[in-house]
Amino acid sequence: MKNSYILALIFAIVFNLATQAQQVVLPREISSVMARVKADTLSTTLQQYLMLKLNPETGRIDTVSYLYNRYVAELDYLNDPTVPERYIATDASYYKLFVPIAYFYSPIARVSQTNWKPEQPDTVPVWNDTFLPFDKLKFTKLERTGPVVDRALMAVYLNQPERVVTTERQIRDRRAFRRDLELGTKPRKSLLDLVRIEEKPEEDVLETELVIHKPNWWVTGGSSSLQLTQSYISSNWYKGGQSSNSMLGNLQVYANYNDKKKAQWENLFEARLGFQTLPSDEQRNYLINTDLVRLYSKLGIQAASNWYYTVSGEFNTQFAKNYKQDGDEYILVSSFMSPANLIFSVGMDYKLNKKKFNLSVFISPLAYNLRYVSNGNIDVTNYGIDEEKKTLHDIGSKLQTTLSWKITSSVSYDTRFYYFTSYKKVEAEWENTFNFVLNRYLSTKLFIHARYDDGVARVEDKSYFQLKELLSFGLNYKW
Numbered sequence: 001m002k003n004s005y006i007l008a009l010i011f012a013i014v015f016n017l018a019t020q021a022q023q024v025v026l027p028r029e030i031s032s033v034m035a036r037v038k039a040d041t042l043s044t045t046l047q048q049y050l051m052l053k054l055n056p057e058t059g060r061i062d063t064v065s066y067l068y069n070r071y072v073a074e075l076d077y078l079n080d081p082t083v084p085e086r087y088i089a090t091d092a093s094y095y096k097l098f099v100p101i102a103y104f105y106s107p108i109a110r111v112s113q114t115n116w117k118p119e120q121p122d123t124v125p126v127w128n129d130t131f132l133p134f135d136k137l138k139f140t141k142l143e144r145t146g147p148v149v150d151r152a153l154m155a156v157y158l159n160q161p162e163r164v165v166t167t168e169r170q171i172r173d174r175r176a177f178r179r180d181l182e183l184g185t186k187p188r189k190s191l192l193d194l195v196r197i198e199e200k201p202e203e204d205v206l207e208t209e210l211v212i213h214k215p216n217w218w219v220t221g222g223s224s225s226l227q228l229t230q231s232y233i234s235s236n237w238y239k240g241g242q243s244s245n246s247m248l249g250n251l252q253v254y255a256n257y258n259d260k261k262k263a264q265w266e267n268l269f270e271a272r273l274g275f276q277t278l279p280s281d282e283q284r285n286y287l288i289n290t291d292l293v294r295l296y297s298k299l300g301i302q303a304a305s306n307w308y309y310t311v312s313g314e315f316n317t318q319f320a321k322n323y324k325q326d327g328d329e330y331i332l333v334s335s336f337m338s339p340a341n342l343i344f345s346v347g348m349d350y351k352l353n354k355k356k357f358n359l360s361v362f363i364s365p366l367a368y369n370l371r372y373v374s375n376g377n378i379d380v381t382n383y384g385i386d387e388e389k390k391t392l393h394d395i396g397s398k399l400q401t402t403l404s405w406k407i408t409s410s411v412s413y414d415t416r417f418y419y420f421t422s423y424k425k426v427e428a429e430w431e432n433t434f435n436f437v438l439n440r441y442l443s444t445k446l447f448i449h450a451r452y453d454d455g456v457a458r459v460e461d462k463s464y465f466q467l468k469e470l471l472s473f474g475l476n477y478k479w
Contacts, residue, residue: 093145097152102166107150107157217260221479222253227445227472248274248290248472262302264351270294273319274470283330284323290470291318291334298362300349310349310362312400316341338375339383343420344368345398357405367398369420384425384455396422410437425455435476443476 042050042063053064064073096104137144156163227248233241250272257265274290281287294316300308317340323330347364371392373380385392399419406412411434418429434446451466458464 093141094149096149099171100165101153101156101163102168102171103157103164104153104168106146107153110147110150111154218255218257220253220255222251223476223478224252225250225443225445225474225476227470227474229470229472242278242280244276244278246274246276246289246472248272248470248474264300264302264308266296266298266300268294268296270296271319288320288322290468291320291322293317293319298349300351303348306351308349308351310347310364312343312345312362312364314341314343332375332377333382334378335375338373338378340372340374342370342372343398347398356407357403360402362398362400364398364400367396367420369394369396369422381457384453394420394422396420411435412437426452427455428452437476441475441477442473444471444473446471
């Protein structure tokens with residue numbers, strides 16, 4: 001019993017001393033440290049966005065956001081040796097800022113575009129964000145980083161353009177470098193090469209020479225046709241009429257040069273000759289209804305994607321003499337080199353080559369046309385030349401359009417439109433050829449040639465507009 005009282009007394013003394021120790025006032029140094037710790041503690045709300053970090057320069061604790069610590073603080077180890085090196089993940093969205101400074105297309109396009117649109121009232125509410133919320137940032141990263149990168153590049157282009165060393169086109173033309181391939185590695189051998197038995201070469205085998213063929217930038221070819229028309233009418237046909245026969249030969253040969261970079265040179269030789277016979281014509285066995293010799297050349301240097309600085313030259317005349325009936329007489333109206341036209345022009349040529357058609361539009365603000373008549377028995381006024389003269393010099397503008405269109409596998413259409421004006425007179429031609437192919441060697445052609453020339457003597461009761469049409473059937477061959 002006495003021992004129990006002694007233990008109770010000892011427990012009461014110890015409890016009293018512990019209670020008095022809690023009520024003792026702390027020293028000033030200890031209280032200041034606790035106050036500092038309490039001041040450097042963030043609230044629960046701020047702890048979601050901010051963190052405490054020791055500043056090595058001031059020796060004090062600063063408040064730093066998690067975003068700064070994630071993206072910017074990764075580079076602190078570059079300036080502070082006390083900070084351990086950290087892994088920085090590569091991000092391809094900012095590659096334009098870390099390659100050699102180049103002219104990129106996107107900054108210029110972003111500054112040049114107009115984003116204004118008329119405001120339209122939204123009458124239908126959008127509920128997808130409410131019922132189907134999802135993180136859009138993963139899918140819009142390029143849209144958010146693109147403007148930032150473009151603004152940084154535009155600042156360099158405007159303020160320090162001398163730092164630009166290349167262009168986006170030159171970067172894209174370079175060969176791709178693969179890190180997973182080691183330089184100098186031998187190509188893998190196929191299974192056949194591993195099991196193939198090497199044969200010893202014979203002693204009398206001659207050494208071979210390596211022949212390197214340069215690329216041929218020339219494309220040559222041509223087409224030819226021989227078209228015939230024939231009609232027979234007996235002398236006792238109840239409605240009258242007369243028989244006739246006609247033949248038309250056509251030849252086209254071209255040689256075109258294209259280096260696939262800048263230069264294009266087109267050359268075309270064309271010849272057409274057609275005859276017509278009438279049994280009732282007792283003075284002449286045949287008449288010429290089509291006669292043309294034309295040599296055309298055009299040299300172009302690429303200025304843009306489809307535009308070319310172009311210089312062209314054309315020479316045209318005919319093969320034989322041609323007559324025109326005037327009552328019972330035949331008057332000579334044309335012959336070889338009578339007339340002969342020589343045309344030079346300088347301008348821009350627009351070319352569009354597709355699978356089905358080829359288009360060329362040549363616009364020449366400066367063109368020179370020389371017309372010459374060598375035969376003194378021909379009336380030169382029919383070709384706009386003054387009497388007692390043989391030449392005509394015209395300076396003006398020219399427009400020439402050619403189109404080759406393959407409508408179907410058996411139907412094609414070729415057209416040529418020529419327009420020349422000296423600002424005092426106009427000369428225009430429009431040639432249209434419809435080719436209906438029956439097989440590789442047989443075809444039917446419809447040729448329509450319209451012409452306008454107000455610089456020649458006008459036929460009485462006729463206009464300056466002229467027209468010729470021919471429908472024929474015959475042989476056709478291309479190579």
